[in-house]
Amino acid sequence: MLGKLITFEGIDGSGKSTMLALLRENAGLKNLGEIAFTREPTQNTLTGKAVYAAIECDVDPMAELFLFMADHAAHVAETVRPNIAAGKIVISDRYSDSRCAYQGATLDKTIPNALSFVKNLHAGWTIVPDLTFIFDLAPKDSVERVKNRGEKTKFEKIEFLTRVRENFMTLAKAEPERFVILDAKLPPAENEKIIVEKIKSIL
Template identity: 35%
Template sequence: MSADGPPALSVEAAGRPRGLFVAFEGGEGAGKSTQVRLLCDWLAAQGRRARATCEPGGTPEGAAVRAIVLDRAHTGLAPRAEALLYAADRAQHAHAVLRPALEAGEVVVTDRYVDSSLAYQGAGRAIGLDDVAAISRWATQGLRPDLTVLLDLPPETGLARARGRAAADRLESESIEFHQRVRDTFRALAAAAPERYLVLDATRSVDELAADVRARVGTLLGERA
């Protein structure tokens, strides 16, 4: 995988403004879904068309994939099969949700995207980042976020939060060493392309994090205008 990841792909449509694509990444319990919701609420209050989505499960077909990859009944799933299932979910997500919304000029905000596969399957499962990057690039036709917000949190803290909400799912049940590899990879990806990332200490308050996200997204929207 190159240092700056998959190549960008223009999603401009004739006569329509190009949308803005924002992805939230991070380990378990980092607060991604909360920040996605707060950002979309803020964008709507500014009169922007905002679309909140997620991976896996951002489409009806993806919901079926999500049921497989997170269910502890499937602990015997091969790492490569797992990676391909996530790629299938992402291909449908890009086709049915991401591209149409971006072509319509919307701000699309997703809870997880390609970096999660690089971190969880590439490093966590030790498949290798190059292979996972290749299938993700193929699945998305090179579509990458304009901004990736990494909510960085020690895995012990994040897992305690996640397990306090509900029974641990298949990924949350992995070892602390697995989750440390995931965190290290997220941080390495951000360090390799700092201009495309906003790395935030997710031990801070929800409101502080949301303010930093709004500031960065507001700047990007201003540049687009």
């Protein structure tokens, strides 16, 4: 039996990492089957290292997009597809929707309909998630949460994050059957309960 792909999305500081740590220990989730936790950009890989280097540098937006795309392609081929074929539940911290939202915002002054452009680049070869949770948070709250990380990257500024958040909402509106929007300001335990019940419902 094929497994399922579940993804977690949201702007920086929305609580995805905290939630994933809770889910790793959630007994109810463990009882549903074998789970493979993963993330994008990937870590300790050739493509992932290139992406992290690009984030730190002033890379051309189009070049940056295709670095992210290359990392996604490697992630799908080497991690996501094999685990799903093995019948596992794959839970990814960020996936293709992050690229649509973030790179769509990065490119929105460079090419027309940037969100649609990035989304269409994935068509026909990537694996579409069975369920996607968006941790929704106001950009000003995001910046407040991440300010202790040190110097902000270009992805952690209010104006930019506002466009990213709008892109996430546009994606969710287009596929309401796949997306679940969570209030990122709720106590983590409340969202954890919602998440586990939603995952149960698709298995």
